[in-house]
Amino acid sequence: MSTQWDAIIIGGGAAGLFCAGVAGQLNKRILVLDHAEVLGEKIRISGGGRCNFTNQHSSPANFLSLNPHFVKSALARYPAKDFIKLVQSYGIAYHEKHQGQLFCDHSAQDIIQMLFAECTKGKVEIRNPVSVLSIAQESGSWVVNTSTGLEKSKAVVMATGGLPVPAIGATAYALDIAKQFNLNVVEPRPGLVPLSFTADSFHHLNELAGLSLPVRISSGSKGDRYGACRFQEDLLLTHKGLSGPAVLQASNYWTEGEGIHIDWLGSVEVAGGFNCDALFNDEENRLKTAETILASVLPQRLAKAFAEQKNVLGRKWAEVSKKDRHALKELITNWSVKPAGTLGWKKAEVMLGGVDTKELDGQTMMAKSHPGLYFIGECVDVTGHLGGHNFQWAWASGFACAQAV
Known part of the structure; x- marks a missing residue:
């Protein structure tokens, strides 16, 4: 078993990579695991390849959840303007397309490279493709059994996204883990779908x-x-x-x-x-x-x-x-x-439903009944309107979680 990590993040998409970069730069030892050959594929194909990375008007009113108040804390602590500043600091050119929607001028790859750069600054270790075989809690620590061995951590962060676009490896793994630990899951269904x-x-x-x-x-x-x-x-x-x-x-x-x-x-x-x-x-x-x-x-x-x-x-x-x-x-x-x-999961842009927000602390994204187990991004029962709001939830929930771990 390897040296203990401060947090193991399962999922190297928008929420997972961003959370890893922030936590790493707070001097935490972070490991990111993902089963995909190439990370950030959903970012790459979003916005017609230009990534609608946020909406400058994003607010709690732009999100659906059985508990609509859940998003308030995270969005207040990391609003769209903060992510825009980060994008600007990397010299990424962008433009407003419609009703506050911001897109990269060049390519979604600019955002992916920025997230990797943030992880590098935080000395984050990223391993892929790696399969996670099981997650268990033992003697106050979390043990993650992977295809390359056992890893021990103070915290586990589930950032595996939702079910849309199965062709790029989307799974319900975060929901399976939630159910394993007896957390309620709001029945998922396709969202932002024709x-x-x-x-x-x-x-x-x-x-x-x-x-x-x-x-x-x-x-x-x-x-x-x-x-x-x-x-x-x-x-x-x-x-x-x-x-x-x-x-x-x-x-x-x-x-x-x-x-x-x-x-x-x-x-x-x-x-x-x-x-x-x-x-x-x-x-x-x-x-x-x-x-x-x-x-x-x-x-x-x-x-x-x-x-x-x-x-x-x-x-x-x-x-x-x-x-x-x-x-x-x-x-x-x-x-x-x-x-x-x-038209189903193949054509859906997001997932409605997910881990019930009543099970989570809105300030930290941690499961109330399982200290050290976190859920961020799309796998949570929080879904944004069209136009960059779902990415903003990835950044905001990832930031809240990073501060907590």
């Missing part, structure tokens, strides 16, 4: 594949696991149905059997200067066709499709009854569709 639809849901919109526009989308209800949501995001029409950031956001709140609701004019209203009621009651447009009026606030192809669906295509506005106008308005501002399901 939704699938039946063909008959889209027979009116089949010709519009490739069309993208900002909408207001609603999903979930008060009685669901995470309640209800409403987002202002871009939606993409595809040959299979709906995709884009709007649908990914809605998927976190969607429950099987429920519908999602789309206000196709939501973004126009938010932009200001537009009154939906006035548009549908505007008599100045009485000689224009219905699709022409709709095209003043919607893409032309979509305006035509909606007019056709309500049998007003080619009709002058003066010829459209108040009843038909109301039906058209209802269709466009409260369009409802029932997804058939999600």
Whole structure:
């Protein structure tokens, strides 16, 4: 058995590497173990290869958990601005893309190399590929049995992530360890995932594949696991149905059997200067066709499709009854569709659920019933909205844990 470590971190992804670097620079002896041939693969493929490494507006309101207050301590102690300073100190060029989302100008590899550099500063030892065979507590210490031998430590940190993208080695190992030590696990399910639809849901919109526009989308209800949501995001029409950031956001709140609701004019209203009621009651447009009026606030192809669906295509506005106008308005501002399901773990960006936060200390990430056992990052029942928030949780939970070990 090797010399005792201050902490053994299982998982060399975002949370694990960051935690290791911080703890190592606090003069702790840290060992990182990972089963992968190449570390940081999920970082590398994120953000289209440019890594949406944080969101400068990240706050507790951007996270889902059965205990939404759990994230407050960690996010307050290591906010987005602190990680941005670290990125700047390495001279990594970045840009804001949308609503505070920050991406590398060059490559996600810049963030991976920065995490390795931080580990080097902290004299962290990283071993991969190494399989962890078992974890046990013996005489006040933690013993980790690996494919290369036994390791002894004062603490074990589970940072193995979640189930999305099984092709790059994702596993439920952290959840298995939690269950081994009788910690409650909130049932995991795919998050930030495209939704699938039946063909008959889209027979009116089949010709519009490739069309993208900002909408207001609603999903979930008060009685669901995470309640209800409403987002202002871009939606993409595809040959299979709906995709884009709007649908990914809605998927976190969607429950099987429920519908999602789309206000196709939501973004126009938010932009200001537009009154939906006035548009549908505007008599100045009485000689224009219905699709022409709709095209003043919607893409032309979509305006035509909606007019056709309500049998007003080619009709002058003066010829459209108040009843038909109301039906058209209802269709466009409260369009409802029932997804058939999600596209599953292969297409999910994150995992909903995980180790129950009631089992953990929010200031340290340590299991309350097992001193020295920590859980950080995606394996915890904390899931961020789309746009860099999940990386910010990795940094914040990793930092809190590093301070504790």
